[in-house]
Amino acid sequence: MADSEMNRVAVVEQLQALDKQIQKLLSRRRYLRDLKARLLDKPHSTTEVDVTSTPPRAAQFQGQVSFTTAPRRSNDNADEDRWISALQAGVQGYNTSNRHRRASQSRTGSTFSASPVCLQPRVMQLWFTETNMSSLNETNYSVKEFLITGFLRFRDQESRRILFGVFLTVYIFILLGNILLILIFVSDRALHTPMYILVCGLAILDVAITTNTVPSMLVLFTLEYRSVPFAACFTQTAFWLGLFATESSLLALMAYDRYIAICHPLHYSNLMTNLRISKLMASCLVVGFLCAIVTLALVLRLSFCGANTITHCFCDIASLMFLTCGDNMITSYLILSIGLSVSFLPLVFIFFTYVRIIISVVKISSKEGQMKAFYTCGTHLLVISVFFLGVIITDRIPVTSVDNRIMGLIIQNVFPASMNPVIYCLRTREIQSSLAKTLKKCRALAAGK
Missing domain, CATH: 1.20.1070.10 (Rhodopsin 7-helix transmembrane proteins)
Structure with missing residues (x-):
């Protein structure tokens, strides 16, 4: 029982680290879309990606984690495709003991779910040009507040x-x-x-x-x-x-x-x-x-x-x-x-x-x-x-x-x-x-x- 509790807490900690990586990727993706719109001089609506920013709680963690992405507007954006592929690869990295990942896609969105028993998260990378990266480093996305969570194991x-x-x-x-x-x-x-x-x-x-x-x-x-x-x-x-x-x-x-x-x-x-x-x-x-x-x-x-x-x-x-x-x-x-x-x-x-x-x-x-x-x-x-x-x-x-x-x-x-x-x-x-x-x-x- 103690081992399972330790494994569950370890799962939560690794999910939390993955969540922070995803948040950084989301910010970079939004920047690239805005930059492309300015270069092409045409309006666009930023694709929303719903990822929970609050870290999962150990007490409420039930072995399921899901990421939901809204439909993409077009397939001609190579940066978006690479980002979505990287996100899918990161989620697929959470493998279960010989369980198959179930993915359901529809016109309104795509949902990926995995049951992380043995976590082996893959490295998610984006390919940016030197110009985009230098411009990104100069941009500081404003953080209005910080969320203090305290101990992971003592939240009850x-x-x-x-x-x-x-x-x-x-x-x-x-x-x-x-x-x-x-x-x-x-x-x-x-x-x-x-x-x-x-x-x-x-x-x-x-x-x-x-x-x-x-x-x-x-x-x-x-x-x-x-x-x-x-x-x-x-x-x-x-x-x-x-x-x-x-x-x-x-x-x-x-x-x-x-x-x-x-x-x-x-x-x-x-x-x-x-x-x-x-x-x-x-x-x-x-x-x-x-x-x-x-x-x-x-x-x-x-x-x-x-x-x-x-x-x-x-x-x-x-x-x-x-x-x-x-x-x-x-x-x-x-x-x-x-x-x-x-x-x-x-x-x-x-x-x-x-x-x-x-x-x-x-x-x-x-x-x-x-x-x-x-x-x-x-x-x-x-x-x-x-x-x-x-x-x-x-x-x-x-x-x-x-x-x-x-x-x-x-x-x-x-x-x-x-x-x-x-x-x-x-x-x-x-x-x-x-x-x-x-x-x-x-x-x-x-x-x-």
Whole structure:
């Protein structure tokens, strides 16, 4: 039973990929017909091809898929004939175990049906001249909105209720924990030091990252499908990229702060002031959003040819790149290089910084001094490990299905934000002391009332 369910989900995923290819072919076909009409200077009516743009649901998939085409006006259009042949070949590629494909044609249309048990989709190609292809690449068919579908296997109402409850609980926990850290920092003037300014900035980033994605996920779990305008989708992607890059740079800045405190303690008060650390944090924010803007500018240069279904719980850069058409190899490599720079350059900086820190700590003569230095750095190392562990989990999860990829990206967003307040509250004595004072004040106020 489980194997049949897995096979059915695999069928749906491959059908979804085929549907996106067909949408691109439809847009190209319409462009060729319009181009021919302009060249011949005569009006024509575009042949309608009815292909469902919404991806088939796993729960409603019954093993049948059909494509309906309206009658062709004439047989003298070679491009149309090749396109129809390619479409027929793509549908015929879905073969059943020795079942014959049944095709019915009439004056009003042609219907092709196949029962996809063992999917072997053929490559559908169109033969364009260089002139037509260059003109097509310059044309960007406007996509007004994107359809967010979420998980493929958890679209029934019960599964969506469970997901809604789990992520709502996690989101409330993240908000309470990080807002508590921010309030402790604001209320206790003894914590107004460069180290805790960085901790407060990290808490603000965690709240911003989860607020950018989790509420939209909760809406998706309530409605099953969610329609997002073009500009809103790109805005969410920009904030996701910018905040992620900013947090990565902020962790590197925290490592630099610990390096100055341990390796150059006599110069720490001069090198790391509250004003300077605030300026460095602002620089991290500017660099992070600059990387996000450059990345989205590269994506906006590409063409969107009609396919608008995003199989994810929120808008992300990989899903947007998947919907583009044309030659996007160079753009993909540029975006990949930016992503690797944002992720691994701070990690390399942190690694070499802590190598220097460990060398300096080993040279400390007293055991008490060594333990204090390791304890202080251990908290920061835990935070770094949690952040980059989310990235590693995302990369190491086997992409056997779309759901695994979605879950990996959600873990990358939610896991660090939920763990950071726990780490700082359990391992930082100053925060524990300030929290105890705050609780005593609250009890005193409650008793006074």
